Amino acid sequence: MKCPRCVQKIHRGAESCPRCGFSLAHADEQFGMVKKEMPSLADRAGLMRLGERRRVQAAMDRFSESFPGLFFTVYTGTLRKGESLRILGFWLLNRAVFEDVHGLSNDAGIALVIDVERKMAGISFGYQLDLYLDEEDTFQCLCKAYPYWLEGKYDFGIVALISLMEKILRRKCAQAQRGSRKSAQERMTLQRQSVARTGPSSIEQISDGDASTEEEEGIR
Numbered sequence: 001m002k003c004p005r006c007v008q009k010i011h012r013g014a015e016s017c018p019r020c021g022f023s024l025a026h027a028d029e030q031f032g033m034v035k036k037e038m039p040s041l042a043d044r045a046g047l048m049r050l051g052e053r054r055r056v057q058a059a060m061d062r063f064s065e066s067f068p069g070l071f072f073t074v075y076t077g078t079l080r081k082g083e084s085l086r087i088l089g090f091w092l093l094n095r096a097v098f099e100d101v102h103g104l105s106n107d108a109g110i111a112l113v114i115d116v117e118r119k120m121a122g123i124s125f126g127y128q129l130d131l132y133l134d135e136e137d138t139f140q141c142l143c144k145a146y147p148y149w150l151e152g153k154y155d156f157g158i159v160a161l162i163s164l165m166e167k168i169l170r171r172k173c174a175q176a177q178r179g180s181r182k183s184a185q186e187r188m189t190l191q192r193q194s195v196a197r198t199g200p201s202s203i204e205q206i207s208d209g210d211a212s213t214e215e216e217e218g219i220r
């Protein structure tokens, strides 16, 4: 896995990052010690109206039906100074208790985190996805949502993102079935994630021309 703070590769079993010293305890300090119960769609920033949240929830439900052992979760919020999307995604998948995922382990979760203030979004996933997803895939998914998010259409962006994620997972699952039967444990790592900018959320800012897709790179 990659350390959520310094983004260096670290051993999945490491208690803390040998390079920067980061551990789950540091994430707890930022986001809270106790297990947090929350719905899998937690629009804390109030980005979406009821109808828009329903549209996103429907896409999340469809994802669960297509991949019964997995779930998709969406969190929007405003990060404080010094807080990072990567660390929040890491913390959510370690500490959050999602009320509506029917007892699935967070290791089977894909978490989309949107920071409204800094206009950034990132995707984290649990180690069960490790065989099927990499940072290139999650980056592609974020790019798919980007044009919608530029126009403030957060719901449409998330729906498009989930739809592409399903397509990628279907392809990867088929490849895995055709490919070698190496045991999953051999290649398990705790978590990976990638981050991209969501860009300005208003059309006015786009027409200013300061929102090129180059900004999607973000932290990778």
Ligand SMILES: [Zn+2]
Pocket: 003, 004, 005, 006, 007, 008, 017, 018, 019, 020, 021, 022
């Ligand atoms: Zn580190």
